[in-house]
Amino acid sequence: MIMPGYELIGQEELESVTNVFKSGGGVLFRHGFDAMRNNQYAVRGFELEFAERIGGGHALAVSSGTAALRICLAALGVGVNDEVITQSFTFVATVEAIVESGAVPVIAEIDQSLGIDVSDLESKITPRTKAVILVHMLGNPGDAQQVRDFCERKGLFLIEDTAWGCGAKLHGVNLGNFGHMAAFSFDHAKIITTGEGGMVYSNDAALIERARAWHDHGHENNPSVPRWEDTRLSSGFNFRMSELQGAVGRAQLAKLDEILHAQRYQNAVYEDVIAKFAEVSVIPVLSGAEPSRDSFMFRAADAESASRIRAALVKRGRTTKILPEATSWHFAMHWTHIPSLVARHGGPEGLRNSLSKSTKNLESVVSIPIFVEQTESESEILFEALVEALRS
Numbered sequence: 001m002i003m004p005g006y007e008l009i010g011q012e013e014l015e016s017v018t019n020v021f022k023s024g025g026g027v028l029f030r031h032g033f034d035a036m037r038n039n040q041y042a043v044r045g046f047e048l049e050f051a052e053r054i055g056g057g058h059a060l061a062v063s064s065g066t067a068a069l070r071i072c073l074a075a076l077g078v079g080v081n082d083e084v085i086t087q088s089f090t091f092v093a094t095v096e097a098i099v100e101s102g103a104v105p106v107i108a109e110i111d112q113s114l115g116i117d118v119s120d121l122e123s124k125i126t127p128r129t130k131a132v133i134l135v136h137m138l139g140n141p142g143d144a145q146q147v148r149d150f151c152e153r154k155g156l157f158l159i160e161d162t163a164w165g166c167g168a169k170l171h172g173v174n175l176g177n178f179g180h181m182a183a184f185s186f187d188h189a190k191i192i193t194t195g196e197g198g199m200v201y202s203n204d205a206a207l208i209e210r211a212r213a214w215h216d217h218g219h220e221n222n223p224s225v226p227r228w229e230d231t232r233l234s235s236g237f238n239f240r241m242s243e244l245q246g247a248v249g250r251a252q253l254a255k256l257d258e259i260l261h262a263q264r265y266q267n268a269v270y271e272d273v274i275a276k277f278a279e280v281s282v283i284p285v286l287s288g289a290e291p292s293r294d295s296f297m298f299r300a301a302d303a304e305s306a307s308r309i310r311a312a313l314v315k316r317g318r319t320t321k322i323l324p325e326a327t328s329w330h331f332a333m334h335w336t337h338i339p340s341l342v343a344r345h346g347g348p349e350g351l352r353n354s355l356s357k358s359t360k361n362l363e364s365v366v367s368i369p370i371f372v373e374q375t376e377s378e379s380e381i382l383f384e385a386l387v388e389a390l391r392s
């Protein structure tokens, strides 16, 4: 399936990578080898440019979005004996990061805009709750302001899962600036891509320093000693990004505004199609939200109607994106393979029967991919599919 960042990979990325070899001496490691690299640091450059683009905070490039989430939890000191609340509709990676930290995932319902249901948070809190991970799912901003206020009142950390929210805004502020930390993804299906990769972002320099050390075996990169004698404050892991990925990331970041512009345009074209049918409606966005729009979401009358629409699209050689067909990786109700989630609900059946509000919310939604290089005829195909599914 073709997706935004992937679509625009080309000459600029190739040149950026070539420079790592030509003028950067072929150094593929983010640290050291100073005599060989002619002062070229692709990952460092990517971090600085990304931080500036997202809001002037601090950024740490890492090996994946999943790693970025795990690193945020480590930097915030979240682990064994803690609970972390996140939402039912997300990619499984959000919950995997919580499990890998040693904490227990707790799942909140979603609302009509498919973001976390703020009114459900209160009931999910226990004395062990340490943090909330708010996911801006499908690039649609969740209610970051309200969730932040809630976390402040309760003394909880807020992490934004901005895997899908790169360049999306709420009240004029880029997503990623509402929480204590944020985790972006650059996997091959995300808005911009480095093949595999991610970014930890925060306005708190001390948190980024802890994240920086933890993602690099605890290395503090103390300038007064060589790296092999480096000082450390904690254990860590290796989630470093390579110079090849950093070089691709810089070229992709330069295309972010173009990608967002094209996606938002296509979204508006699709909205015009939906407006012609009383049987379907677009998924509402929060007031003040500027979604990234890498998918177009609308609600059908019921689950059956949603699957008829999908069938009509598939018949025309098109596809849907996650909804309604692929919730098994994106809806917590199905994750009976995660023991701590199952245990919390008293068994697999309990997990499956929980989250009834989310089930109801998701079952009638259709989501279709938006391509950057997309022609007007795509909207005609949606129109024809809707005519067939709803009126024949």
Ligand SMILES: *Cc1c(COP(=O)(O)O)cnc(C)c1O
Residues within 6 Å of the ligand: 064, 065, 066, 067, 090, 091, 093, 094, 135, 137, 161, 163, 164, 185, 186, 187, 196, 197, 198
């Ligand atoms: C893609 C994604 C991730 C994980 O990112 P990777 O780079 O693929 O590891 C985490 N959360 C959400 C919501 C995602 O869509």
